[in-house]
Amino acid sequence: MAGSGSLRQRGKDSWELTVSLGKGPDGKYLKRTKNVKARNKTLAKEMLRQYIYEVETGEYINLGNVYFRDLVEIWREKHAANLAIRTQQGYESNLNLRILPYFGHLKVSNIKKIQVQNFIDNLKQTNITVDGKEKKLSNSHINNHHILLGSIFSFAVDRGFMKENPMKGIKKLKVEQKRKNVLKKQDIVMLMQTLNKESLMWRALVTLGLFSGAREGELVALEWKHVDFDNSTIIIEQSLTLKKGEGVIVKSTKTNRSRILSLPSSVLKLLEDLNNEKKTFLLQAEEGPINTWEGTDGDFVFTTPNSFGHPIRPDSVSQWWNRFLKKNDYLKKITFHGLRHTSVSLLIDKNNSMKVISERIGHAKIGTTMDIYGHLLEDADKKAADSLNEIFDDLGINI
Numbered sequence: 001m002a003g004s005g006s007l008r009q010r011g012k013d014s015w016e017l018t019v020s021l022g023k024g025p026d027g028k029y030l031k032r033t034k035n036v037k038a039r040n041k042t043l044a045k046e047m048l049r050q051y052i053y054e055v056e057t058g059e060y061i062n063l064g065n066v067y068f069r070d071l072v073e074i075w076r077e078k079h080a081a082n083l084a085i086r087t088q089q090g091y092e093s094n095l096n097l098r099i100l101p102y103f104g105h106l107k108v109s110n111i112k113k114i115q116v117q118n119f120i121d122n123l124k125q126t127n128i129t130v131d132g133k134e135k136k137l138s139n140s141h142i143n144n145h146h147i148l149l150g151s152i153f154s155f156a157v158d159r160g161f162m163k164e165n166p167m168k169g170i171k172k173l174k175v176e177q178k179r180k181n182v183l184k185k186q187d188i189v190m191l192m193q194t195l196n197k198e199s200l201m202w203r204a205l206v207t208l209g210l211f212s213g214a215r216e217g218e219l220v221a222l223e224w225k226h227v228d229f230d231n232s233t234i235i236i237e238q239s240l241t242l243k244k245g246e247g248v249i250v251k252s253t254k255t256n257r258s259r260i261l262s263l264p265s266s267v268l269k270l271l272e273d274l275n276n277e278k279k280t281f282l283l284q285a286e287e288g289p290i291n292t293w294e295g296t297d298g299d300f301v302f303t304t305p306n307s308f309g310h311p312i313r314p315d316s317v318s319q320w321w322n323r324f325l326k327k328n329d330y331l332k333k334i335t336f337h338g339l340r341h342t343s344v345s346l347l348i349d350k351n352n353s354m355k356v357i358s359e360r361i362g363h364a365k366i367g368t369t370m371d372i373y374g375h376l377l378e379d380a381d382k383k384a385a386d387s388l389n390e391i392f393d394d395l396g397i398n399i
Contacts, residue, residue, distance in 0.1 A: 004019075004020050004052075005017065005018060005019045005020070005048050005049075005051065005052045006018045006020075006048075007041075007044050007045065007048050009041075009044075010035070013037050013038060013039050014035065014036075014037060015035070015036050015037075015038050015044040015047070016033055016034070016035055017033065017034045017035075017036060017044075017047065017048045017051045018031055018032070018033050019031060019032045019033075019051060019052050019055045021055070032051075032055055034051055065107065066107065066108045066109070066161055067104065067105065067106065067107055067108065068100075068103040068104050068105075068106050068107075068108055068111065069100060069103075069104035069105070071108050071152065071155075071156055071161055072095065072100065072104075072152060074159075075151075075152050075155050075156075078155070078159075079151070079155050081244065082243075084241040084242060084243065085241070085242040085243060085244050086242070086315075088244060090144065091148050094144060094145050094148055095148070098123070098126070098145065099119075099145065099148065099149065102119050102122075103115075103119070108156055108161050108162055109161075109162065111153075111162075111166055112166055113166045113167075113168070113169065113170065115166070116149060116166045116167060116170060117170055119145075119149075120142065120145070120146065120170065123137055123142045123145060124136070124137070124142065138175075139173035139174065139175045140175045142173055143172045143173055143175060146167070146170070146172050146173075149167055150165070150167045153165045153166055153167050154167075177371060177372060180338070180341040180344075180345070180372070180373070181334050181335075181338050181341070182334070182338060182341050182342040182345040183332055183334060183338070183339075183342045183345075184332075187331070187332045188210070188342070190330070190331060190332075191206075191210075191331060191332075192207070194328050194331060195207070198324070200270070200273060200274050200277055201274060201277075201302060201303075202320065202324075203270060204267075204270040204271055204273075204274045204301075204302075205219060205220075205302050205312075205317070206321075206339070207267055207270055208222075208234075208263075208267055208270075208271070209336065209339045209340070209343075210339045210342060210343055211263060211264060211267050211343060212234065212236075212261050212263060212267075212343065213339075213340045213343035213344060213347075213360060213361040214236055214261070214340070214361075214362075215239065215253075215254065215337075215340065215362070216314050216317045216318065216336060216337065217239035217240050217241055217314045218236050218238070218239045218253060218362075219302065219317070220240050220300070220302050220311050220312045220313070220314050220317060221238045221239045221240040221250060221300070221311070222234065222236075222300065222301045222302065223299050223300055223301060224275065224299045224300075224301055225299065226301075227268075227271055227275075227301065229268060229271075229272060231262075232262060232263055232264075232265060232268050233260050233261060233262050233263065234260070234261050234263060235258060235259070235260055235261075236253060236258060236259050236260075236261060236362065237252075237253065237258035237259075238250050238251065238252060238253065239251055239252065239253050239254065239314075240311055240313075240314050241314060242313065242314065242315065248311060248313055248314075253362055254362065255362055255363070255364040257362065257364070259359060259360070259362055261360060271301065274301065275301075278303075300312075317336055318335070318336045318337075321335075321336040340361065341373075343361070344357055344361060344369075344373050345373075347360070348373065354366055354369055354370060354373075357369060357373075
């Protein structure tokens with residue numbers, strides 16, 4: 001058991017905490033020391049009391065002896081467990097395949113910037129097999145490792161395992177944005193015609209996705225309280241995600257911001273029809289069992305069949321969409337998320353500003369929108385130039 005503790009000021013706002021552990025088997029006195037930041041002696045004494053408690057209860061971790069693999073276990077429990085399941089799965093794949101084999105055996109205190117940079121450089125030479133063919137890891141894939149390591153080392157610094165983040169100064173690789181696969185106007189017409197054969201709920205969900213540009217998790221998190229039929233608007237303020245061990249949970253949007261979206265009257269008409277269908281279902285509910293959702297008291301717009309309040313799982317949207325496209329193979333192949341890109345494309349074609357578009361689709365920064373959709377803006381600019389050429393031709397002007 002720890003007997004006593006002491007503290008010593010080492011510099012401005014810097015203190016050394018010492019806890020006595022008594023005599024060891026060899027008769028020598030044992031102690032634990034820890035350097036902390038505190039702006040006055042009163043705070044330093046409080047930190048000393050906490051330090052003594054940690055040592056006495058076994059909660060103290062000798063930071064100098066923590067291996068990276070042990071740090072990852074703590075990070076998984078304290079941080080990663082709060083992330084969406086899809087994010088966790090991506091992290092686990094990169095951890096187990098490359099990061100843990102490289103860093104796992106190293107003491108956290110010994111990991112320096114040069115080792116992290118060497119790891120990133122090695123990834124540039126790493127081959128993977130895709131569809132039976134070997135290819136290099138893409139810059140985007142390598143940057144995913146960069147993001148993951150940054151998360152782990154930031155956690156380590158915050159928890160006192162490291163004094164400085166070895167990722168500091170290591171830049172991500174440049175990634176060229178691929179041209180987004182979007183629906184053209186004739187594709188949209190065919191899609192709308194084909195949707196008429198589907199249930200009202202799926203017609204409404206797909207149409208709303210196309211004309212709102214909302215993310216899948218945001219669409220399935222929509223509640224009737226968020227729909228304003230009088231003003232033809234919806235509020236996007238939450239999202240649904242899958243959390244390991246808890247199932248579907250409600251969380252804030254990706255950027256932790258809410259936004260109000262105006263919608264075409266035809267889209268609101270679909271939502272109104274769906275609302276009336278739900279009310280009819282509730283009136284007939286006494287004739288059969290109803291599944292209720294115990295997650296929250298939310299009155300969700302898009303719910304599972306023959307249920308009351310049970311929202312659609314966010315991953316089930318893409319699953320249904322893929323089956324829908326397979327069944328109707330004459331439609332253009334595009335991911336459900338591609339409807340979001342199509343929405344942006346339609347807005348750009350109608351000369352909406354990037355600021356308006358960025359706010360509508362929920363980007364935190366307009367730069368993000370420009371990076372992702374800049375090529376669509378270039379396409380619109382070329383169309384504008386072609387229009388000017390037509391004007392010159394109509395006027396018979398030769399330059």
